[in-house]
Amino acid sequence: MIRENSDVILSVKDLTATVDGNSILKGVDLEVKAGEIHAIMGLNGSGKSTFSKVLAGHPDYKVTGGSVSYLGQDLLELEPEDRSRNGIFLAFQYPLEIPGVSNLDFLRVAYNAKRKQAGEEELDAFDFDELVREKLDIVKMDAAFLNRSVNEGFSGGEKKRNEILQMALLEPRLAILDETDSGLDIDALKTVAEGVNTLANADNAMLVITHYQRLLNYIVPDYVHVMANGRIIRTGTKELAMELEERGYDWLMVEETAAV
Amino acid sequence: MTIQVSPVKETTKVTAASQRAAYWATLLELAQASASPVKGLETLREGAIAPSQSQSFPTTRNEEWRFTDLSALLDVALSQPDSTVAPSAADLDAYALPEAAGSRVVFVNGQFSAALSDRTAIPQSVFVGALSDAPDALVAQIGQISGAEEEFTALNSAGFQDAVLIHLPKNAVVDAPIHLLFVTVGDRPSLVQPRCLLVAEPNSAVTLVEEYVSLGTTPHLTNAVTEFILAENAQVKHTRIQGDTTTAFHIGKTAISQERTSRYVGLTVDYGSQVSRHNLHVHQVGEQTETVLNGLAYLRGEQTSDTHSAIALTQPHAQTRQLHKTIIDDRAHAIFNGKVFVPQAAQMTDAGQLNRNLLLSPKARVDTKPQLEIVADNVKCTHGAAIGQLEADEVFYLQSRGIDSDSARKLLIYAFAYEILDDLPVPSLKQRLLNQLQIAR
Ligand SMILES: Nc1ncnc2c1ncn2[C@@H]1O[C@H](COP(=O)(O)OP(=O)(O)O)[C@@H](O)[C@H]1O
Numbered sequence A: 001m002i003r004e005n006s007d008v009i010l011s012v013k014d015l016t017a018t019v020d021g022n023s024i025l026k027g028v029d030l031e032v033k034a035g036e037i038h039a040i041m042g043l044n045g046s047g048k049s050t051f052s053k054v055l056a057g058h059p060d061y062k063v064t065g066g067s068v069s070y071l072g073q074d075l076l077e078l079e080p081e082d083r084s085r086n087g088i089f090l091a092f093q094y095p096l097e098i099p100g101v102s103n104l105d106f107l108r109v110a111y112n113a114k115r116k117q118a119g120e121e122e123l124d125a126f127d128f129d130e131l132v133r134e135k136l137d138i139v140k141m142d143a144a145f146l147n148r149s150v151n152e153g154f155s156g157g158e159k160k161r162n163e164i165l166q167m168a169l170l171e172p173r174l175a176i177l178d179e180t181d182s183g184l185d186i187d188a189l190k191t192v193a194e195g196v197n198t199l200a201n202a203d204n205a206m207l208v209i210t211h212y213q214r215l216l217n218y219i220v221p222d223y224v225h226v227m228a229n230g231r232i233i234r235t236g237t238k239e240l241a242m243e244l245e246e247r248g249y250d251w252l253m254v255e256e257t258a259a260v
Numbered sequence B: 001m002t003i004q005v006s007p008v009k010e011t012t013k014v015t016a017a018s019q020r021a022a023y024w025a026t027l028l029e030l031a032q033a034s035a036s037p038v039k040g041l042e043t044l045r046e047g048a049i050a051p052s053q054s055q056s057f058p059t060t061r062n063e064e065w066r067f068t069d070l071s072a073l074l075d076v077a078l079s080q081p082d083s084t085v086a087p088s089a090a091d092l093d094a095y096a097l098p099e100a101a102g103s104r105v106v107f108v109n110g111q112f113s114a115a116l117s118d119r120t121a122i123p124q125s126v127f128v129g130a131l132s133d134a135p136d137a138l139v140a141q142i143g144q145i146s147g148a149e150e151e152f153t154a155l156n157s158a159g160f161q162d163a164v165l166i167h168l169p170k171n172a173v174v175d176a177p178i179h180l181l182f183v184t185v186g187d188r189p190s191l192v193q194p195r196c197l198l199v200a201e202p203n204s205a206v207t208l209v210e211e212y213v214s215l216g217t218t219p220h221l222t223n224a225v226t227e228f229i230l231a232e233n234a235q236v237k238h239t240r241i242q243g244d245t246t247t248a249f250h251i252g253k254t255a256i257s258q259e260r261t262s263r264y265v266g267l268t269v270d271y272g273s274q275v276s277r278h279n280l281h282v283h284q285v286g287e288q289t290e291t292v293l294n295g296l297a298y299l300r301g302e303q304t305s306d307t308h309s310a311i312a313l314t315q316p317h318a319q320t321r322q323l324h325k326t327i328i329d330d331r332a333h334a335i336f337n338g339k340v341f342v343p344q345a346a347q348m349t350d351a352g353q354l355n356r357n358l359l360l361s362p363k364a365r366v367d368t369k370p371q372l373e374i375v376a377d378n379v380k381c382t383h384g385a386a387i388g389q390l391e392a393d394e395v396f397y398l399q400s401r402g403i404d405s406d407s408a409r410k411l412l413i414y415a416f417a418y419e420i421l422d423d424l425p426v427p428s429l430k431q432r433l434l435n436q437l438q439i440a441r
């Protein structure tokens, strides 16, 4: 929901980044305000995941220029864990499996890290158990998942729902969903989208990276950005996503090249 | 009489080979001087001297010791163990297992300590005691499992000071875990040679925790031999903890003989000693046996820890499982050599072996050699080894959920170790080890 005078949550200016010495992001500009849902679309390899990892602070991705301000502070100065504790959440395109760490323990440690940061008391195992069971309903997950190792042996859809469960617990100010819809059947897609819609409110913002317009039937974006070659080359509304679905990306690329 | 093995002085012009031979000879003298004169052991002692004399101090040119360099021991002057020092019960508090409060046997410097032991929870029919109290028939079973000619096993047989013997009669079930605590204490560097024999008659069951610790930081050489004789359908859960001081040298042998349908579940944890070696030998003598050998070595600083296991199958329908994990930090060095022999007679064997190593520092080192020798054609056997570091992506995933990088690393190390430690059969021991290894959350 676009409102003129809501807070700026994220402001990215001319951001460039490299990985392994290759320049991947080549000048990204983006502003996200509270209450807004932004979609980023683009072909494979255009730099969407790189952008999300730079925002979350992955050490392999080196920022070489530009700035990122988050709630008025320099995001790039913060360690990944501090970004998380300050309300940034990245739902991974490929969530990792962590054998030996129970999902419940993992969720509790993560949740308490955030509480501690906010100066709140940590929840004990008993109270946390109650809380997490409430949140399970949002993603329609079975409680049995809590006792399994983090993502180990989970199906693709289960992993993605587990990401949304983490998001539901951490209640981020800025959620970045990297292709959370990829590889989901339509029921799982609806579940994930409903989860996201339940969690979206006037104070937070969502950055939804997707390959397919399909997701945007369920999560309605305020803005649609197209990323190509490490930059955002076009910004529009959900109609832009429809157009991309119909015509593909080529025409945009041609216009872009012509404009340069 | 006190005999000392002296380090070679700079001025003494001797070759390395003769130095090693001299050191070995004096080890044997030390052993013999400490040997308790017990009726029924003469043949074993005599029999061990010749193989021991024919050996020398192992070098890394010896294939069995290729990666495990004991030469630092040559600089340590060893004496007979000090029998005058005695720790107080409070000194051992840190190692007390509440589950084994009435089933604890303590050895101090290789000698049984009645004062520190408590056997009140052990059933009347079960014998748990020192060499001097043991029935002759039980003493006669010491050293009967093959492999007795190995250099350090022979050295132990030639002169162990005392032994703990355990006899479980037919159908006996001991509910409490039996805790064998071998403590080395005192300021005098010494050769300590404990011995242990467990005979489990048909259908008996027991959980045994065999633990080695040092009070203080004086170097010592512990050369321990433990034997398990499992009769038909006997079940032994055995946990072996090696936590000697990091100046110590520890050579341990576990030999297991398994009759038909017996079940041996072993779990080793190595975190002590400067250099440690564990030889683990399983001899199958009846069909349809089950064997589990799991282990964890957590090494730091300059520690070296070597596990050499051999499972010799001779009968059909055996099931064996081995998961050996190591966590290696700083400049530490882990060695794993795991053999499984599956001859023609061992049809329908189901054998699995895996060695996983986690390197935490660029200077950490591991040498691993899982070996399967299969002749039988109708078997299911798998083996493998993996060496890895903490995955940067895994650390990042945890960080992105608000967990700082140090805690994230700890959590991942914990998870790696937990797969082994989770199976520890005594809860208080599990908690203690997690704390001790500083991987508890
Ligand atoms: N860790 C990495 N190492 C090397 N190259 C990478 C790495 N991550 C991404 N890239 C490269 O960066 C480019 C953009 O990739 P990515 O951000 O994953 O795109 P998208 O998410 O839009 O598909 C690709 O050419 C990819 O090969």
Ligand SMILES: [Mg+2]
Pocket (backbone or CB within 6 Å): A048, A049, A050, A093, A178, A179
């Ligand atoms: Mg991607």
